[in-house]
Amino acid sequence: MSRKNIDGTFGFSTRAVHGGNEVDGETGAIRRPITMANSYELPYDPSDINWSSSDGSIYTRNGGANQRYLQEKLALLHNAPDCVVLASGVAALAGVFFSFLKSGDHVIISDSTYIAAYRLLHELFPSKFGVEHTLVDSSRTELVKAAVKKNTKLIHIETPSNPTIKVSDIAAIAEIAREAGALLSVDNTFASPYDQRPLELGADLVVESLTKYINGHGDAMGGAVFGERVFIDRIRSDAMVNLGGTISPFNAWLIMRGAVTLPLRMRQHNETALKVARFLEAQPQVRFVAYPGLESHKGHEVAKKQMPAGFGGVLAFGLHTDHDGHNRFVSKLRVLTNAVSLGHDESLVVFLGENDERQYLYPEEFHKGFFRLSLGLEDPEDIIEDIRQALAAAGI
Numbered sequence: 001m002s003r004k005n006i007d008g009t010f011g012f013s014t015r016a017v018h019g020g021n022e023v024d025g026e027t028g029a030i031r032r033p034i035t036m037a038n039s040y041e042l043p044y045d046p047s048d049i050n051w052s053s054s055d056g057s058i059y060t061r062n063g064g065a066n067q068r069y070l071q072e073k074l075a076l077l078h079n080a081p082d083c084v085v086l087a088s089g090v091a092a093l094a095g096v097f098f099s100f101l102k103s104g105d106h107v108i109i110s111d112s113t114y115i116a117a118y119r120l121l122h123e124l125f126p127s128k129f130g131v132e133h134t135l136v137d138s139s140r141t142e143l144v145k146a147a148v149k150k151n152t153k154l155i156h157i158e159t160p161s162n163p164t165i166k167v168s169d170i171a172a173i174a175e176i177a178r179e180a181g182a183l184l185s186v187d188n189t190f191a192s193p194y195d196q197r198p199l200e201l202g203a204d205l206v207v208e209s210l211t212k213y214i215n216g217h218g219d220a221m222g223g224a225v226f227g228e229r230v231f232i233d234r235i236r237s238d239a240m241v242n243l244g245g246t247i248s249p250f251n252a253w254l255i256m257r258g259a260v261t262l263p264l265r266m267r268q269h270n271e272t273a274l275k276v277a278r279f280l281e282a283q284p285q286v287r288f289v290a291y292p293g294l295e296s297h298k299g300h301e302v303a304k305k306q307m308p309a310g311f312g313g314v315l316a317f318g319l320h321t322d323h324d325g326h327n328r329f330v331s332k333l334r335v336l337t338n339a340v341s342l343g344h345d346e347s348l349v350v351f352l353g354e355n356d357e358r359q360y361l362y363p364e365e366f367h368k369g370f371f372r373l374s375l376g377l378e379d380p381e382d383i384i385e386d387i388r389q390a391l392a393a394a395g396i
């Protein structure tokens, strides 16, 4: 809690501005400084210190000043009892899996997730550690329930999901996890805490890639896990101190700065994405559009319930053209940038071709290749005009 006592009773924007900030004790500056130190001064007799502890200030891998300031701010945004900030979103995912799974355990994972979650739970954890898994279409709650086994310890879902924008019912799956005695972790990166707060819906752990909306400026990587103190402490000790996925103080500072404007940016991302989704849906060259804000999206009703402020800034769509036609379209764009990632200030588009390795898990309409489009903060009219001219210039 900051000196101004900014707690969960304040509005989201007030928490985003003031959370984690303090007047600097040494200079009186109204911003906390960047502390680029690896080590902190030890007491006269350090012999009782546990060198693997993340409680005090010892060594930056065990927790540094800027990491702690950022944790204070972000925990407030998710109304979370605690939060750990790590070097990337994948360090956060790996931290959850490494801390809560062991040989002989079973994990249920959405069939549509960020590629590293799939790689970790579908390949690396089974082959290296003997962790069993079941991939399920978690947008169908009954399939999650049917996948539960005696040794199920974790259910990991992502909603809306990367890259097929599936929506899963967090509250219903939290109920299944509770009955199974398993933890539910939700990758919330596509929504950010402005649009969706899974802890309030019964999830045990929430993962965010800070690289995306929370930093929002495309210039720093980070990840975070939110939940009860006992869970987060375990991740701190197992996955931060002992695996070493610590964030750099400079990146923590940049993300703290970016997060101040999260609510403003999310309002714009939500609004632009809905406009562009409606525009795309009306174009004869467009084969399909997947965006939870559209009435045509299978998960629209669930999304309305669990994303009351908006449906995020990412959509997927395909064109009535062949492989080369999709690439030609991208080559004609002047405003949208041909690059991976999402949640940046600039709009980003990536073509996922028909021979993508997870093709077999995608819904039918994705099989001919599709785009993932992350709507940025440009004027929506310029984005729409750019798409219109690129469709014409590519002869689609």
Ligand SMILES: *Cc1c(COP(=O)(O)O)cnc(C)c1O
Pocket (backbone or CB within 6 Å): 088, 089, 090, 091, 114, 158, 162, 187, 189, 190, 209, 210, 211, 212, 221, 222, 223, 342
């Ligand atoms: C990007 C992303 C991640 C990984 O985050 P990094 O910061 O790139 O490691 C995890 N989950 C989702 C949904 C993502 O989009």
